[in-house]
Amino acid sequence: MQRTQLSKKRAAEPSHADVGARLRALRVAQGLSVNELAMRAGVSVGTVSQVERNKANPSVRILERLRQALAVPLATLLEADDAISDPVTGDFVRKAAERPIFEVGKNGMQKELLSPHGEHDLKMMIILLPPGAGSEEVLIGVGEKAGLVLEGTVVLNVGDRRAELRTGDSFQFKSTVPHSVRNESGKTARLLWIMNTQPPVVHL
Numbered sequence: 001m002q003r004t005q006l007s008k009k010r011a012a013e014p015s016h017a018d019v020g021a022r023l024r025a026l027r028v029a030q031g032l033s034v035n036e037l038a039m040r041a042g043v044s045v046g047t048v049s050q051v052e053r054n055k056a057n058p059s060v061r062i063l064e065r066l067r068q069a070l071a072v073p074l075a076t077l078l079e080a081d082d083a084i085s086d087p088v089t090g091d092f093v094r095k096a097a098e099r100p101i102f103e104v105g106k107n108g109m110q111k112e113l114l115s116p117h118g119e120h121d122l123k124m125m126i127i128l129l130p131p132g133a134g135s136e137e138v139l140i141g142v143g144e145k146a147g148l149v150l151e152g153t154v155v156l157n158v159g160d161r162r163a164e165l166r167t168g169d170s171f172q173f174k175s176t177v178p179h180s181v182r183n184e185s186g187k188t189a190r191l192l193w194i195m196n197t198q199p200p201v202v203h204l
Helices: 002-012 019-029 034-041 045-052 060-069 074-078
Strands: 101-104 109-113 123-129 139-151 153-158 161-166 170-174 179-182 189-203
Touching (some): 019 045, 019 074, 045 060, 060 074, 074 109, 123 179, 153 170, 153 189
Antiparallel strands (some): 101 109, 123 189, 153 161, 153 179
16 A cells, blocks of 8 residues: 555655757757757857766756757757646646656756646746855846745845845846845745746857
């Protein structure tokens, strides 16, 4: 009985996205070599190779460049079309057990995608920030970003302003303004992160 309940619990947990395998599959499907994809994305050949072999966790900037070079939405880079259990509602509903999780950068930050599969202007995710972790690169473009601190304490910098946010605090700002978020506490923090950033996008 306990084993069955444990199996059900594990089955309902989100799984880590195999970004490397998806990137390789998308590149091959489009008939691109590693060199060609690197040139399109404006990144090094070594970067593409490391991401495909899961030897490096791509930053937000790298993910954005790669998905733009492949002309696919972020969700496609993180999961296959057959990963969606319901083809009828899969483009506007994201079941909890179907949230792909991917690591970003080198400081242990994880992002859990909440937005449904497909192309959407509004993107939602849960960001997990271990102690000392923070955004190394952010996307800046026309639009807004907003969020809610679900757990812990974080420091949000927007332009030359700094705010310490605790559980339950929320925020919203123009995404054209340089910004960063960091966990300067000794405990893990979790954020609900929502963004609507339209091209052109400046990579920082």
